Structure formats: C-alpha cells, structure tokens
Amino acid sequence: MLQRLFKFKGGVKPQTNKTQSVGLPIAVAPLPTRLIVPLHQSIGGTPDPLVAPGERVLKGQKIGGADGWISSAVHAPTSGTVLAVEERVAPHPSGLPTLSVIIEPDGRDEWITRTPVDYKALAPETVREMLRDAGVVGLGGAVFPSHAKLSASKTVPMEELVINGAECEPYITCDDLLMRERAEDVVRGVGLFRDLLRPKRVLIGIEDNKPEAVAAMKRAVQALGEDFAVIAVPTRYPAGGAKQLIRVLTGKEVPAAKRSTELGVQCFNVATAYTAWRAVAHGEPVISRIVTLTGNVAQPRNWEVLIGTPLAEFVALGQPKADTDGYLMGGPMMGFEMPSPDAPLVKATNCIIAGSPTLFPPKAPEMPCIRCGECAKACPHELQPFELYWFARAKNFGKTQEYSIFDCIECGCCSYVCPSRIPLVQYFRFAKSEIWAREREKNAADTAKARFEFRNLRDEREKAEKAERLAKAAAAKAAEKKAEPAPAAPAADAGIGAPAAADGGAPAAAPLDAEAVKKATIAAAIERARQQREAVQPKNTDRLTPAQQKEIAEIEARRAPLQAEQPERSAPPATDAAQEQQNQ
Amino acid sequence: MMDFTTPPYLLKTASVQRVMLQVLAALLPGIAAYIWLIGPIVLVQLAIATLAALAAEAAMLKLRDKPLGLFLGDGSAVVTAWLIALTFPPLAPWWLLVVGVLFAIVVAKHLYGGLGQNPFNPAMIAFAVCIVSFPALMSQWPALGLKTSFGEQIDIVFGLAARVDAMTGATPLDAIKTALKLGEGAVDVPALLANQDIFGNFAGRGWEWVAAGYLIGGLWLWKRGIVSWHAPLGFIGGITLLAGALWLWNPAQFAGPLFHLFSGGAMLGAFFIVTDPVSGCTTPKGKFVFGFAAGLLAYVIRVFGGYPDGVAFAVLLVNICVPLIDMYTQPPIFGMKNEK
Amino acid sequence: MTHYLFIVIGAVLVNNVVLVKILGLCPFMGVSRKLETAFGMGAATTFVLTVATGASYVIDHYLLMPFGLEYLRTLSFIVTIAAIVQLTEMVIQKTSPVLHQVLGIYLPLITTNCAVLGVPLLNVANKHDFIDSLLFGAGSAVGFSLVLVLFAGMRERIEGADVPLHFKGTAIAMITAGLMSLAFMGFAGLDKYQ
Amino acid sequence: MLTAILIMALGAVVLGAALGYASIKFKVEGDPLVDKIDAILPQTQCGQCGYPGCKPYAEAISKGEADINLCPPGGMEGVQRLADLLGREAKPLDAEEKPKQVAVIDEQTCIGCTLCIQACPVDAIVGAAKQMHTIVESLCTGCELCVPPCPVECIRMEAIAENIDNWKWKYPVIEIKPLRQAA
Secondary structure (H helix, E strand, C coil), rough: CCCCCCCCCCCCCCCCHHHCCCCCCCCCCCCCCEEEEEEECCCCCCCCCCCCCCCEECCCEEEEEEECCCCHHHHCCCCCCEEEEEEEECCCCCCCCCCCEEECCCCCCCEEECCCCCCCCCCCCHHHHHHHHCEEECCCCCCCEEHHHHCCCCCCCCCCCEEECCCCCCCCCCCCHHHHHHHHHHHHHHHHHHHHHHEEEEEEEECCCCCHHHHHHHHHHHHCCCEEEEEEEEECCCCHHHHHHHHHHHCCCCCCCCCCHHEEEEEHHHHHHHHHHHHHHCCCCCCCCEEEEEEECCCCEEEEEEEEEEEEHHCCCCECCCCCCEECCCCCCCCCCCCCCEEECCCCCEEEEEEEECCCCCCCEEECCCCHHHHHHHHCCCCCHHHHHHHHCCHHHHHHHHHHHCCCCCCCCHHHCCCCCCHHHHHHHHHHHHHHHHHHHHHHHHHHHHHHHHHHHHHHHHHHHHHHHHHHHHCCCCCCCCCCCCHHHHHHHHHHHHHHHHHCCCCCCCCCCHHHHHHHHHHHHHHHHHHHHHCCCCCCCCCCCHHHHHHHHHHHHHHHHHHHHCCCCCCHHHHHHHHHHHHH | CCCCCCCCCCCCCCCCHHHHHHHHHHHHHHHHHHHHHCCCHHHHHHHHHHHHHHHHHHHHHHCCCCHHHHHCCCCHHHHHHHHHHCCCCCCCCCCHHHHHHHHHHHHEEEHHCCCCCCCCCCHHHHHHHHHHHHHHHHHHHEEECCCCCHHHHHHHHHCCCCCCCHHEEEHHHHHHHHHEEEHHCCCCCCHHHHHCCCCCCCCCCCCHHHHHHHHHHHHHHHHHHCCCCCHHHHHHHHHHHHHHHHHHHHHCCCCCCCHHHHCHHHHHHHHHHHHCCCCCCCCCCHHHHHHHHHHHHHHHHHHHCCCCCCCCCHHHHHHHHHHHHHCCCCCCCCCCCCCC | CCCHEEEHHHHHHHHHCCCCCCCCHHHHHHHHCCCCHHHHHHHHHHHHHHHHHHHHHHHHHHHHHCCCCCCHHHHHHHHHHHHHHHHHHHHHHHHHHHHHHHHHHHHHCCCHHHHHHHHHHHHHCCCCCCCHHHHHHHHHHHHHHEEEHHHHHHHHHCCCCCCCCCHCHHHHHHHHHHHHHHHHHHHCCCCHCC | CCCHHHHHHHHHHHHHHHHHHHHHHHEEEECCHHHEEEEEEEECCCCCCCCHHHHHHHHHHHHCCCCCCCCCCCCHHHHHHHHHCCCCCCCCCCCCCCCCCCEEEECCCCCCCCCHHHHCCCCCCEECCCCCCCCCCCCCCCCCHHHHHHCCCCEEEECCCCCCCCCCCCCCCEEEEEEECCC
C-alpha cells in the first residue's frame, strides 16, 4: 500500500540530538521519598481533592475527581499517606504554586483493586467515562482530556484517525522508546480509539529518523492483525504538531477556529493510546509516564517515572554534570525552564533536559527586526511573524488579531531562524495572554453592566410596589392621618442603623425630634415586618449561573459552622482552614 | 543561568551582519565595472560616504543611548552609504555626498527608530533630497569619452579645481529625454543612441557594463536566498512592459526596454533597492506588486517627468504604498486557503 | 480628451492638493491615525469637495461676476461651503444612517478643511470652465483621499516603530508627510508633457 | 455696495432657510457615541468619576462636559482607548492607578445589617438581614462602594493575587543599552 504524503509549508531542521538517549532501554525509576501531585494536570476544570491530610491512599486511588466534562481525574501514584493538600510550586513557566496532594510513599506500592474490562462489551459512553476517571490525557504535551476527543462529529463522517508518533522536537525520545518496547499495547490502544471513533482509516505517522520504532510498530500491527498504516514521515520540525501531522498524512488543514473532527479527522499521541489501553484493559489509571532525561547528564536515557516525582530526585538518576545550570521541561523548541528543583513531574512532562552554558549558549543580543521574512518562510502556519512582532511589541493587540495571532502554535520556528535573534514566540505569548486578560475584563464588565441595569430596574419596581403598599396602608388607616409614608431610603437606614449603632458602637447620629422618632418607629415597624417576611430568603439570588450558585452554596456551607460558633468566637479547626483555602 | 524567558533554546546561526555583508559583496562586480568606466575616484566616493555614514550612525546611536558596537557593526549604514555613493554622480563634490548621507542616516533612518524601522529607503531619500536641492550638481555626469586623470577627478570632487562644463555632460537617458521634449516627437532615437555609443551596444557608453555587474551581483544574492525573485522581476517587468509597449508603438521616439533596463539606476534598483526588506513589501505577492509599480513609475518619471532618472522617486512613491500593499496581499494562512 | 486627462492627473498627482499645494493639512494630520477613519474622511471629502466646486462655480459665474462682486468671492465661498456641509450631514443622517455612521463625524470637520475653499479659488485663478472645475475638484479630492489613506497606512506602521521620544506622535508624522511630499516631487513635470 | 449687501443678505437668507428647514425636517434622535463610550468604560459603576455610574459618565463625555481621564478603574489604557475613539489627545489619569481589587467581608465581624447589599451596584453581595454577608468574588467589580456604608468596618479591599489561571506572559524586555555600570 502506497501512502501519498503531503507537505506543510515552513518548518526547520534543527539538530535532533536524539541518539544520546536511545542507547538504553526504558528503566523504571525508583520510588521517590515524596510525591507532589498537582490536581490540575489537564486542560479544563481543576479536579476537586478527594483526600484529606493524614489519609492513607493506595496506588491508583483517585485523589482528584474530574470537574466537568473537559477535565480529568488524578490518582495516587503509589500507596502511602497524604501529608498535605496545599499549594506547591507547579511545573509551569510562571513558577506559581498550584493545589497539590503531597504523598509520602510507604514503600509497599500497594494497588487498589484493578478491574480489567472488555471494552467491546461496554457502551462507548461508559468507555469515555472510564477514560476520564482513569486520568487519560494527551501525553504529547497538550494534556487535553482524551475522552473528550473520542466522539466523532455528528455531521461529518470520521475518515482518518491519525496516531502521532512523529516526536519532532530535538532531544525527546520517550515515544520512540515506547514504540520500540511496547508497540503491541500501543497498537491495542489505537484499536480502542478506532472502535470508539470508527474512522475509515488509521494512519500512524512516525518521523523517518526512527526506523526501529517504525519497524516495531509495523510488526505489532501485523501481529495483531490490524490494518493500520504505519507511515514514515519526513523529519522536519514541527512535523509532530497535530495539525502538521494531519496535513502530512491526510492533506487536510485544520484551521485554528475549527476542531479536527469537523474535517473528519482526529489525532492522538502514541503514549496516549498506550495509557488508554492500560487503563481499560488493566484497570491502571495514569500514574506514571515515560520521561526522557537527557542533555548535560552522564547517563541520558528514558525512565518510567511516577507522576509527582520532584525534579531534583528525578534528575539525580541521570547524574547531571557539574556545570548544569538549569532544567528544561519539554524540548528545546517549545519547552520552558523548570522554576524550581521541587517542582514535580506531571503528565505533560515528556522530557527533562539538563542545560549548561555550552549546550545552550547565552543568546547574542536582540537586534531590531529587518523584516527579512525568514520567519514567514519558516512558519508552519503561514503567518507573518514579523508583522505580529511589530504590533505585539507596540502593544497594538487589535492588529495582532488581524494578523491571526491565535493561529500561532508557538512552535518556535520563527525565533529559531531569526537573524536578529528576536524572541518572537515570547512576544506572541505576551500578546495572547494580554488579549485573554482583556477578554476576561470585557466579560466581567458586560456582566457587571447587565447586573447593574437589572438592579436599577428592580429598585424602581420595588420602589413602585412599596409606594403602592404604603398608599394602601395609608388609605386603610385613614384615621391616623399624620402617618404619612416616609421616603423609603431614610426609613430603611434608620430602621437598621439604630441596632447596628448599638451593636458595633459606631457613632449613632440621631438628633431626631419627636416627630421624626415617631415616623422612624413606624418605618422601623414596617421594615421589621418586611424583614420577618424576607428573613429566610437570601437576596439577589435570581439570575445566577450554576457556577455562581455553586459558589454561593459553598459560602453558605462555610458560614454554617461559623454561625454556630460565633458566640464563643473560637478559632475554626485547622482542617477547616485548609478546606477553606482549597475552596478559594 | 539559562535565558529563562525566551524559548526556543536552539537558534540557527544567522545574523543581520551576515546579511548586510553579503549585500555589500554582491555590489562588488558592479563597482568593479564602475571603476573601469569612471576611474578610481569611485573608491574615493565610496570611502567618503562610508565614513560619513559611520560617523552619523555613531552620533545618532550615542544620542539615542544605544550600544555603539552592536549597531555600528551590523553593516546597514555601510550598505546605505554605498548605495548613495553609487547613485550620485561620480564627480559630485564631497560635501554633496555627505549631505545626502547625513540626511539618509539621521532623518530617514534614525528619526524612525533606526535599523528596521524606516518606512522610506534611506539611500533614495538622500538622492531625492539632493536632486531637488542641487539639481545642477546632481545632473553632471562625466562627459562622453572625455578622459580625466585621477588627480583631476580628485580636484573636482574636493573643489580644488573649478567645475568645467565640458567635463560633464548628460547621460544617455538625459539626452533622449531632452531630445524628446525639444523635438516634439521628431527625434530619431536609434540614431541618437548610435551617436552616443562608445563602448556599449545598447545602453550607451559602457553604462551597460556597470548595470551588468549589478545584475550578476543581484543574481548571486538571489541564489544565496538573501533576496527573493519577486521584487526584481516585478521591477524589470514593469520597465520592460511600459518601455516595450511604447517602443513597439513608436521605435523612432522611444528607446527599447533593453536600453532602459541597462541605463541609469535600473539594475541597481532592481536588485539592491526594491529588494530592501525594511522599506519594501514583505508578502511574496506584495513584493512583486511593489517592484512592478516601482518599475512603471520609474519609467514614467525618467521618460516623461522632470528628473534625469526616476528610480529614486519611484521607489519612494511605492514606499508610501507599502503598508497598504502588504495589507491587501496577505497570503492565506494555514487552514484558511479555501475560505476566501 | 487629453486635456481632461491632464487636468485629472495634474490634480491627483502632480499638483496634489496636500503634498504639493500644502492645503488641507488639518484633516491630513488629524484624521490619519487610523486607516478606517482615513477612508471615511476621504470619501466624505471627495463628495463635499466635488459638490462645493460645482456650487462655487455657479455662484461665482451667475451671482458674483454679473454684479462685479468678485471681491466677495472668499466670503461667499466659505458661507456656501459651510452650508453645503451642514446640509449634507443632515440629509445623510436622516436618509442613510449607514452612510452617516461612516462619514458622520467627519462631515463637520470638512468645514474647516482649507482644501475645500482652496480648490474653488484655484479654479477661478486657473480660469477653468464648469467641466474643468468639476474635474479639478474631483481630482483634487481623489488626490486628497489617496494621500490621506496612504499616510494613514504609514502612520499605523510608524506607530509601532521605536521612534525617539521627542519625535513620537505628530512630530514624526510631520516628517513623514514631508518625505511623502519629497517623493511626490518626482511627478513634477509630468503635466507639462502634452 | 447695495447690491453686495443685497446679494449677501439673499445668500444668508436662502442658506439659513434651507438649514433651518433641514434641521426640522431631518431631525434625528439619539446619540450612538454614548454607547461606544460606554462600551469602553469598565462598568464598575463606582462613581469615582463623579457621575452616578458608567452610562452617565459616557453621556457627559459625549456632550463634552466631562474629561476622558476621570475613570480610575479603566486606568491609563481606558483613557488611551477613549482618546482613540474620540480623536483626542490622551491625558494622564486624574487619579492614581490601583491594581484590580475585590471586596472581602470579615465574616467574624459582620453583623448582617444589609447596608452593603444596598450599596452594591452589581448585586455581588449575598446575605439576609441579621445574617452574615459574603461577596461573590467573581461578580465583584472592586468599586469600593460597599466599604463606607458598613457600620462595623468589616469590609476591606484586597488586590487580586496572581495565580496560574490569570498569570500573564511578561513583555520580553531585553533593553539594548550600553553597559555603563559594568565596571
């Protein structure tokens, strides 16, 4: 069978530096002394913690439940005791903390009861839920929850399922080794995806600099009697980008505004297929992954590491050389420097590169852009990076959007070729996050405006209603003529102001004459009656979104114990404080 | 410490300086032919321009508080200086060159923020400013076949000897234009050209060899990938189209495309001026449109307008249109090709 | 025929009302910050200028000249133009809200555009007949719009440039306008070739 | 002389009549500019500009009664965008710029007086009389209007802290400057 290959424009060919780490087979990393498992390890909602400090957990026990459909569960990587559920520095370029579960392993590595299932007997919906609860996410680096990608579009027939084994970033070899050593499970996982999506063809794309992996995958496909096409694609960064690989294998171009299923194609990483298979057929959730440890280390190789292993403990396995001055997570094109040696390895960590001044020499100073257009030639999405740069630098974000900044996949090709050594990607990320922030502000302003206008409307209505009520009351008590309805606002003020003043000792400015006092008492009485009516009914709870209602419910829940304890004013127990922190 | 903020951590070894050096190298064949035609005074002019450019650049960098070493070494000022020296008449007084260079570097380049930010081609600004301000000096080209020694040339350039009208004369382009304007259509261009011709066959007086030198350098640049084919081809196409049409219509009155391509600043313009990435268009289609429009305008101005050559004005006029051309020639991006 | 062609080319390029005659600089500097607004201003000016040249011609020839009141020319032109602009705005606002959305805020600005007064006066000075006047007016207006739009495009780009602090904003825009004017000098002599 | 006066008078009368007629005939209500200005304002409804809400301020700007630099929550960027919209020069903000804030009620101190609920322009405070109130953080615009009415001073403003979700990539400032203090 001859597969026609397509080309994508742009791309670069940096030194691959892959041979260093493929010499040794995958090794299982020893149990670390402590595991730090961030709860937010996928795109989408942050899972809620399901364990409390002091609790004993088993290997594979769910410690964070998926929050919504686009979210994915998190599990204890080994058995042990939960030391804390708190904010710890995240493997994120910001170096900011994220809510994590800290587990002290007990060394017994005791599994939960694993229940392998025959997925063919189950409804596809159930399988997707299983995958979500097993924490299966895209392991290529994007960590998008896989179950959410496993539904075909209702209108477009699913034509191709693309399996991404290209691994185009320099230095990274974890998928290569996985395909070499565990090809059959990968292929079975692909079979699982195929059964869920029912595409016409399955194409497994592997860059042609990995002949061993191609051979192993071909053998496995044959051994399992599948009809998947294993295709060697030309080595050119970023051929392993999902959109680029889809383009190369199928000729389809997925625009930024569309999902690939709308074009009848879907793409998964080989490691994702592997973990999906382990989850379904062996009942093992995603608690470990294969990570390449390479760069400036004495022993570069691939390790199967538990999620949550701190960076420092992991890199010690490779014996970093003396002049190592930092660690990159991911490849040298798109990766970032780990903010701290305490930051844990997560599902997105495919590679750790020890850096040194000789390996990544400091950059020559940035020069002005001369608009030479090299970046436009290298851009795989055919953007005009120099124009984007020009406007991003001037903070003209509207223009950057006109030049399709959100089509940028931040692959780094433009920065790689730039003769002026401009950190282009950095400018684009800056512009993107500014635009997002603005979007958030705009949404907040719109909500605020809508609520403000609604409130004004309601105030007017209430005022009208109150006036009507008072008029009626006045008519009924026609005898007491002098009790003219007082204006609503001061009455309310007086009614509540008095007890408040008595309570809190605030200055009660009440130099009222007898007439006013009388009026105030009447108003207060009316107010009291109204309050009694409304006492149990919280205000302003109409027109809330479910999220807001949830927030309110949380607040009420928090308030209940407080209210009970208020007379004593005792400090809430420590667990409560922790709980509170989590809720925020 | 590694550079935390700026992935990718791998970079190709390319630099602005290298680009500029290659442009300078590509000018050498043309310069060699020019020296053969005019004499070593060309080198003196190049040196004057270079020195003035570097001094102006250094002063501006100093004023703007930018690192001297980094920017002086980038070579962009030298490229501008050489282009100015090669477009000005070779016997122009030294101060004329200096004025042009100063205007180019200070006003056209640094007031806009220096390297990479200037919307106009600095060298062409220099030419336009000088030809508007000193039309006589800028139109005096070495006279036909009159051999002057290097010493005499030096004396003229540095104002030690009086400018002798006999030593300077009109270029072939000028001659044709003058004849055209005076003769009211009754000129015989082929005869005129035949009379003018000393070394060359089609563009007069050996200027064609200089142009051929630029052509060779330009092709080399194209082969190196420094310039794309779009702008030069557009420029040559623009001139050829208009010149060819008029020549076919009335060969007695209008010179042919070959003459126009190999005279004046056409070849220099095609490969070294309309290809300037900073002030030119950047999209492939835009580059072609840019070159084509510049070619048409250059022809119109040099044949019908009031100045001896139209390349400088044509380039400046199209420079004005660059943002709009770029805007309307944006290539479709990945995934959007069928959505037009 | 060539006569009309040269009038138009002359008005658009060779004697460009902004860059060569240096008229109408206020809107040229003021409304050129964004391309969008430049298009709007260009369209509005083209409309008003063409109408204004026609109207001024009529007033000049049938009202002022018969009574020998040429000395009132400037005054009456100004009044006429102001009235036309106001009237146009009101009519457009009522009849075509969409067009008003586009031209709306520029129309009042045109009153102060000296090109609108300058062009009718130039018509008188050049002894243009009615057709010539209209063509010259339309040509000047197109020339104005053309350079306005081009200038706006350049300004949008220059805004992103690392211009030295003291030249930021209007200063560098003025320099740019000057250099554009220099480039337009290249057209000099084109209208003489007939 | 007389003809001149007559002609000019005639012109004035004709044009004046035409304009007067048009202004009646072609009268249009409403001002689309107000909505455009309102869209730029941050809708905190805080009244720091001296107008009771964002819309009144927008109207005042549109009429030319108010300056464009009176909105502290909108910050310098808001001023810039207003300047762009209205074709005016941007001015420095008429107050100091503060980081984004939210109000926080100290639940231990709150006495449940509902005064803050009435003050909140966007209904971001929940609670009932004699019960503690809480601010719904996601709705709070940080307008500070609830702070002064509180009789027990239990409301304070807190700056929104940076977290992974709202963290922004920084502007890549690599200043090219001579290293003067190198030695």
